[in-house]
Structures are given as structure tokens and as C-alpha cells.
Amino acid sequence: MSKRTCIVTHDLEPSQIDKIKEIIPDWELISGKDSANWHNELKKAEVIAGWKKELKEMVLEGNSNLRWFQSWSAGVDSLPLAEMESQGIQITSANGVHANPISETIFALMLGLTRKIHTYVKNQQAKVWHHSGMKLEIHNKTIGMIGTGAIGRETAKIAKAFGMKVIGVRHSGKPEEHIDEMYTSSQLNDVLPLCDYVVVTLPLTQETRQLFGAEQFTRMKDSAFFINIGRGEIVKETDLIAALQNGHIAGAGLDVFEKEPLSEDSPLWEHDNVIITPHTAGSTEYYTKRVIEDIFIPNLKEYINSGTPGINQVDYIKGY
Known part of the structure; x- marks a missing residue:
């Protein structure tokens, strides 16, 4: 009988x-960024941590042994969720590992x-x-947290x-520590002018x-x-650009974009009131440590037991 196999696609x-x-x-246990370490073992892997493009073809075929996938990112929207659901694959995300670095980037x-x-740079x-x-000044102003998960809570x-x-918007409207007022998602447009x-x-x-489109940017303070x-x-990036050009908002700090890398001909590059970072808000020296020690290892213990x-x-x- 062959051994049960766990693959981690990172060093x-x-x-x-x-x-x-x-x-x-x-x-x-097979680990490492070099796909040569694990490519030939994908079909027999029961547990995989870290998505790589090679995985889609290899593990989503009918004879795949994959039962649990640990994402290396908080977002799972880039995964083939429909196919993974149809095969009964459990997915866990890396939600929570970004709270410190992303809250720092936000500020x-x-x-x-x-x-x-x-401007001074x-x-x-x-x-x-x-x-x-x-x-x-930033002191004593009002911040609206649209999303109050780990990142939103740390930022608050x-x-x-x-x-x-601090005003929060979440689907349930459930209160949260450090957030003064909480609203539901359906109340977003009421929150923006505040x-x-x-x-x-x-x-x-x-x-x-x-x-977020033209209506939402129009409701924000100029x-x-x-x-x-x-x-x-x-x-809606075109609506954001229009809002910046028309003075509906004062400026924007953007780490993510509709298409990445951001095209060189995007008007966003030219705006003096825009700061652009290349989807690096979550980058940190502690990333792998947090994914493995705070999420994957505790999850692996539960997976073995239950x-x-x-x-x-x-x-x-829900999609997350």
C-alpha cells in the first residue's frame, strides 16, 4: 500500500x-518551490499546500487523490472552485496572515x-x-472599513x-471591537458620505x-x-478614473487593479493624487511562517483527527 502524500509547493x-x-x-512529505520535486507526485497527493498552475490539470482529473487544499493566499477567487467543489475537495485559505502587513500598507x-x-518624494x-x-491631518477623521475580517479589524x-x-460594513452587520458603528452591506451607500x-x-x-462604481464615488466626500x-x-476602474479626474474624490491608494500588471497606458499612473503599489500590500518576511505555523499545522492536526x-x-x- 502506497504512503499517503502531502505536498507543500514552497520552500x-x-x-x-x-x-x-x-x-x-x-x-x-514533499516540499519546495522547484516543481521537479513534486510534479510527478501530484496525482497521489492527498493534501497540497500552495497553488501552482500545474495543479489544475493534474489534480482535477477524476483519478486525483486530493482531499484538502491549503491556499497560500487569503483570496481563493483565482482557484477553479467549481471543479474543486464537484470533487469534494476541502479548501482552507490563508486568511489572517496579512493583517499586520496590509494594515501597515493601508496606513x-x-x-x-x-x-x-x-508629492515630496x-x-x-x-x-x-x-x-x-x-x-x-488624519487624527480625529472618520474611516470606513468596507470589510471587517482580520485585516479590517487590525486596521480599525x-x-x-x-x-x-471607525465605521464598518459587513454582510451581517454584527458588531466588532474597535469599530464604533457597524452597517450591513446593503447600507454601503449610506455609509460613504460619512x-x-x-x-x-x-x-x-x-x-x-x-x-464600487460611479454611484459610490459620487456619494463619497470630494x-x-x-x-x-x-x-x-x-x-469599476473607468469609474474610479473618472471620479479622480472630476474631483469627486480627493485621491486614491491602490494595491490591486482589474488587470495586473497595470497597463503602462493606464491614466492612473499619471494622477498626482494616486499612490500605486504592485499588489504587494500583504508581502512580509513572516508570510511562510504564518501560513505554516498558524494555519497549516493546526489544520493538519485537525485533518488527521477528524x-x-x-x-x-x-x-x-459564499466564495470565501
């Missing part, structure tokens, strides 16, 4: 490998726009000494240190796709900043 520290082997000592974008850091490059109209906690009022900063941390689903670190497809990993189990109906 691991020896200590992490040892911890996994302690849980599944009788399994074959970097908000502070950069508010205190004109991006350009002035420095041109050796220009200019005030550039600096006047805004930091916002309180700036004396900010906010000085609108921060999108939502996953991409059928309900959130193109959630002094408000829009921050998107969720998914680019949540926003057959069901409990942390970040993806609901196929």
Missing part, C-alpha cells in the same frame, strides 16, 4: 518540516496621501523645495490610536464584483480618499 525551514513530520510521520497609503509624502527627485499645499485597532471614528477615508478589504465574490487592497475587480481542517474553511457558496 520550508527545516524546523517547519520537522513539525509537519511529527504530525504525519508515516506520510511522504502608509492613507498617511502618504494625507501628508503628501508621494517627487519634489526630492527634482530637487524642488515646495510646500505643495500641505494642510490635512490602529485607527483608534489616531483618535479616528467617511474621510474609504478602505476596501473585501474578498472578490459575485456580490462584491464591481461593487475630500475623501479611497484605498483598495482587496481585489481590483471590486472596482478529516476536516477547521481554520479558514472556504464556503463554496
Whole structure:
């Protein structure tokens, strides 16, 4: 009888490998970024952590042994969810590993726009000494968290240190610590006029796709900043560009876009009131450590004991 097989498609520290082997000592464990390590073993893998393009063809055929897939990202919208659901594959996401780095990026974008850091960097490059109209403060302003998962909660906690009022929007409207007022998704348009900063941390689903368009940007204050670190497809990009050009909003900090990489001919590159980062908000030196030690290893223990990993189990109906 062949050994049960677990594949991790990323490089691991020896200590992490040892911890996994302690849980599944009788399994074959294969890890590493080099696909040559695991490509020929995909069909027999019962557990795989980390999606690679080779997996779609190999593991979604009828003779695949895959029973549980651990995503390396919080979002699972890029996975072939319909096919995986039809084969009864359990999926767990990496939701939660991004809370620290992304909340830091959110405040970097908000502070950069508010205190004109991006403008001063350009002035420095041109050796220009200019005030550039600096006047805004972030303290005591109102931030709207559109999505109050791990990232939204951490951002809200930091916002309180700036004396900010925090408004949250989530599907259920359930209260959350550090959030002063909570609204349901259906009340989004009522929330937008109240906010000085609108921060999108939502996953991409059928309900959130193109959630932000001309109507939403028109409802925002013309002094408000829009921050998107969720998914680019949540926003109608042409409507965002129009809102920036027409002065319906004061500026935007964007880490995600409808099509990535962002095209060189996109008008977003040219806006003085836009800061662009290349989908790196979640990048951190601790990424692999958090995925493996905080999510995968506890899930692996549950999977061995009960057959069901409990942390970040993806609901196929919700899409996250």
C-alpha cells in the first residue's frame, strides 16, 4: 500500500518540516518551490499546500487523490472552485496572515496621501523645495472599513490610536471591537458620505464584483480618499478614473487593479493624487511562517483527527 502524500509547493525551514513530520510521520512529505520535486507526485497527493498552475490539470482529473487544499493566499477567487467543489475537495485559505502587513500598507497609503509624502518624494527627485499645499491631518477623521475580517479589524485597532471614528460594513452587520458603528452591506451607500477615508478589504465574490462604481464615488466626500487592497475587480476602474479626474474624490491608494500588471497606458499612473503599489500590500518576511505555523499545522492536526481542517474553511457558496 502506497504512503499517503502531502505536498507543500514552497520552500520550508527545516524546523517547519520537522513539525509537519511529527504530525504525519508515516506520510511522504514533499516540499519546495522547484516543481521537479513534486510534479510527478501530484496525482497521489492527498493534501497540497500552495497553488501552482500545474495543479489544475493534474489534480482535477477524476483519478486525483486530493482531499484538502491549503491556499497560500487569503483570496481563493483565482482557484477553479467549481471543479474543486464537484470533487469534494476541502479548501482552507490563508486568511489572517496579512493583517499586520496590509494594515501597515493601508496606513502608509492613507498617511502618504494625507501628508503628501508621494508629492515630496517627487519634489526630492527634482530637487524642488515646495510646500505643495500641505494642510490635512488624519487624527480625529472618520474611516470606513468596507470589510471587517482580520485585516479590517487590525486596521480599525490602529485607527483608534489616531483618535479616528471607525465605521464598518459587513454582510451581517454584527458588531466588532474597535469599530464604533457597524452597517450591513446593503447600507454601503449610506455609509460613504460619512467617511474621510474609504478602505476596501473585501474578498472578490459575485456580490462584491464591481461593487464600487460611479454611484459610490459620487456619494463619497470630494475630500475623501479611497484605498483598495482587496481585489481590483471590486472596482469599476473607468469609474474610479473618472471620479479622480472630476474631483469627486480627493485621491486614491491602490494595491490591486482589474488587470495586473497595470497597463503602462493606464491614466492612473499619471494622477498626482494616486499612490500605486504592485499588489504587494500583504508581502512580509513572516508570510511562510504564518501560513505554516498558524494555519497549516493546526489544520493538519485537525485533518488527521477528524478529516476536516477547521481554520479558514472556504464556503463554496459564499466564495470565501
